[in-house]
Amino acid sequence: MSSYRKACAVFVGASLAFIAAVAAAEHPLDSLRAHEYTRATEILRAVGHATDATLYVTIRLDEPAKDDVLAWREGDTIDRVAHVTLRESADLFEARVDLNAGEVLDFEAIDDAQSGILLSEWTLAQEIVKSDPDFQAALAKRGYTPFDPDQFNCLPLSPGYFAEEEFEGKRILRVQCLDLEGTRHHVYQRPIEGLTAVVDLLANEVLQIVDEDVIPTPGISGNYDEESLQPYRDPMNPIAISLPRGPSYTFDGSFVEWGPWRFHMRMDRRRGIVVSLATFDDRSVLYQASLSEMWVPYQDPAYGWFFKSYFDAGEYGFGLFGTELHAGIDCPAHADFYDQTLAVDDGVPYPTSKVMCLFERPTMTPVWRHAEGADGSHAGRAGRELVARMISAIGNYDYVFDFIFKPTGAMTVSIGSTGIDIVKGAKAAHLDDDSAADETRFGALIAPNLVGVYHDHFFSLRFDLDVDGTENHFVRDRIVPRDLADDHVRRSIWAVESTRVRTEAGAQLDIDMRAPEQWRVESTNARNAMGYPTGYALQVSSNALPLLSKDDYPLRRAGFAEHHLWVTPYSPEELFSAGDYPNQSKGGDGLPAWTARNRSIEGTDLVLWYTLGFHHLTAAEDWPVLPTHPKTVTLKPHNFFDRSQVINLAP
Numbered sequence: 193m194s195s196y197r198k199a200c201a202v203f204v205g206a207s208l209a210f211i212a213a214v215a216a217a218e219h220p221l222d223s224l225r226a227h228e229y230t231r232a233t234e235i236l237r238a239v240g241h242a243t244d245a246t247l248y249v250t251i252r253l254d255e256p257a258k259d260d261v262l263a264w265r266e267g268d269t270i271d272r273v274a275h276v277t278l279r280e281s282a283d284l285f286e287a288r289v290d291l292n293a294g295e296v297l298d299f300e301a302i303d304d305a306q307s308g309i310l311l312s313e314w315t316l317a318q319e320i321v322k323s324d325p326d327f328q329a330a331l332a333k334r335g336y337t338p339f340d341p342d343q344f345n346c347l348p349l350s351p352g353y354f355a356e357e358e359f360e361g362k363r364i365l366r367v368q369c370l371d372l373e374g375t376r377h378h379v380y381q382r383p384i385e386g387l388t389a390v391v392d393l394l395a396n397e398v399l400q401i402v403d404e405d406v407i408p409t410p411g412i413s414g415n416y417d418e419e420s421l422q423p424y425r426d427p428m429n430p431i432a433i434s435l436p437r438g439p440s441y442t443f444d445g446s447f448v449e450w451g452p453w454r455f456h457m458r459m460d461r462r463r464g465i466v467v468s469l470a471t472f473d474d475r476s477v478l479y480q481a482s483l484s485e486m487w488v489p490y491q492d493p494a495y496g497w498f499f500k501s502y503f504d505a506g507e508y509g510f511g512l513f514g515t516e517l518h519a520g521i522d523c524p525a526h527a528d529f530y531d532q533t534l535a536v537d538d539g540v541p542y543p544t545s546k547v548m549c550l551f552e553r554p555t556m557t558p559v560w561r562h563a564e565g566a567d568g569s570h571a572g573r574a575g576r577e578l579v580a581r582m583i584s585a586i587g588n589y590d591y592v593f594d595f596i597f598k599p600t601g602a603m604t605v606s607i608g609s610t611g612i613d614i615v616k617g618a619k620a621a622h623l624d625d626d627s628a629a630d631e632t633r634f635g636a637l638i639a640p641n642l643v644g645v646y647h648d649h650f651f652s653l654r655f656d657l658d659v660d661g662t663e664n665h666f667v668r669d670r671i672v673p674r675d676l677a678d679d680h681v682r683r684s685i686w687a688v689e690s691t692r693v694r695t696e697a698g699a700q701l702d703i704d705m706r707a708p709e710q711w712r713v714e715s716t717n718a719r720n721a722m723g724y725p726t727g728y729a730l731q732v733s734s735n736a737l738p739l740l741s742k743d744d745y746p747l748r749r750a751g752f753a754e755h756h757l758w759v760t761p762y763s764p765e766e767l768f769s770a771g772d773y774p775n776q777s778k779g780g781d782g783l784p785a786w787t788a789r790n791r792s793i794e795g796t797d798l799v800l801w802y803t804l805g806f807h808h809l810t811a812a813e814d815w816p817v818l819p820t821h822p823k824t825v826t827l828k829p830h831n832f833f834d835r836s837q838v839i840n841l842a843p
């Protein structure tokens with residue numbers, strides 16, 4: 193336990209004053225407050241469900257029933273229930289703790305599942321590996337004598353699942369180390385390639401060391417803040433955006449209000465920013481939106497790489513690794529920044545600083561305009577939008593996660609991938625070197641002696657849409673070619689065929705440019721002025737699908753990525769598209785399992801699950817830092833209004 197205490201101490205730091213200052217929740221969807229984390233652990237201890245040895249995997253708000261939240265009015269009592277996932281050594285439990293009544297509502301054992309990786313296990317894995325004599329001997333073979341533990345950073349890599357009999361039922365991590373000598377900040381540039389340890393986190397021992405080949409450790413090429421690496425260009429003149437009358441939004445800690453938009457915002461340890469109860473002119477658009485899961489599978493069969501298939505939300509925590517945002521770089525200088533409190537392994541409140549920001553920005557593009565030649569007139573409005581942002585740094589990658597609200601009634605989710613490519617050490621420094629052909633079969637030489645291994649990024653987004661209420665249909669608007677009669681001078685046109693989808697199986701859909709369609713949710717009863725059902729459509733942009741075979745474990749465990757879209761009837765326990773426990777999962781959990789029932793999605797409360805992905809073909813420009821690569825999806829009104837929402841913007 194000592195290592196775990198040490199890890200927590202680092203994160204908890206100081207800030208008791210901050211904890212005391214946090215006010216009570218003002219809305220049923222507000223994040224758990226610092227004192228509520230503490231109270232949850234105290235209640236569990238009082239009834240004997242927790243001890244000093246308990247590890248708290250997550251303590252999160254157990255959201256009240258949706259009907260209750262929708263019916264809640266200011267002044268009503270606020271139910272506060274914590275959903276706690278906890279471990280006693282290998283045993284995993286889930287509890288629901290009523291913080292108002294001071295009682296445990298449910299407590300159940302979770303069989304055959306592994307929790308996500310805890311902060312304390314990052315430290316523990318390092319200690320186990322560095323103190324193992326065989327691992328030290330493998331390092332000595334590479335010239336690392338005498339052994340200096342401080343020279344290495346060892347990564348606790350989620351191990352995947354491959355039905356390896358020797359690891360069955362064990363809680364394992366695969367650990368690889370990096371040489372830190374000469375590195376500044378960029379700790380990934382000197383991989384000790386070909387050396388992997390499999391660690392048992394419960395027995396505190398190394399189970400296996402796989403030593404593939406001795407590859408000389410690459411030199412220094414990634415110290416991105418050393419000007420000698422690449423001399424700075426002449427600075428350009430500054431750009432400043434000023435808000436002489438302050439921002440046009442307000443955020444009271446629960447709700448953000450900006451023009452016609454109003455939404456609740458909080459931080460979740462696993463999902464990151466959660467937007468709830470989003471309305472436009474008091475009409476409901478969505479009940480909740482957030483990241484549900486992420487999956488990053490690498491495409492190299494070598495032992496050191498085959499298992500890399502990370503579920504960053506469920507295995508590590510997208511919110512937990514939300515980083516402090518810096519004004520002028522991460523968010524504009526005029527942004528507002530917000531702290532949030534999470535909880536770490538020992539249940540102690542973990543205050544985070546400036547992990548969310550809000551800002552308005554000019555789009556620099558007119559939101560509409562028209563210049564009329566007939567009378568020489570010009571009219572239009574400048575565009576602006578509101579951004580709610582967090583940036584999660586999970587190991588080498590940083591993900592800039594934005595909710596972007598627009599005056600048109602549209603809302604975009606943008607996820608920008610940046611940070612650092614994880615690299616494979618290579619003998620080749622140039623493509624002409626003897627080993628280069630072999631070493632670049634599954635990646636590109638992105639710097640001398642460094643191969644950027646090919647991989648994918650898939651983000652699973654959960655949109656619980658409530659278009660003018662909770663009773664909605666899901667509609668496919670197919671754009672279909674039509675041949676015209678032989679006597680027509682035009683041979684063909686296209687038309688729209690709209691079909692309501694009745695069950696889940698009919699709503700597992702992929703983007704196909706040869707058979708384009710719009711995916712739309714419409715109200716069962718509300719109509720716009722022309723009589724159309726009010727609706728919101730998904731506006732998709734470039735995307736990807738996995739190319740792995742269906743019997744390949746990484747894909748079996750990430751079934752959500754098999755389709756760009758899934759639609760399910762709302763179910764409060766369905767939050768995580770690869771299942772509640774993706775770490776070492778065997779596959780089939782989450783969306784594939786839920787939708788196997790083929791439930792009705794007609795005239796009911798709907799959840800849209802959108803998978804957003806890209807194949808990362810690595811290249812020299814990835815090194816030593818990755819320029820931010822954004823991927824987006826937009827929810828846009830489609831007959832939700834009676835007319836454009838931008839002509840009423842004041843000039």
Ligand SMILES: [Cu+2]
Binds near residue numbers: 609647648649808
């Ligand atoms: Cu990538």
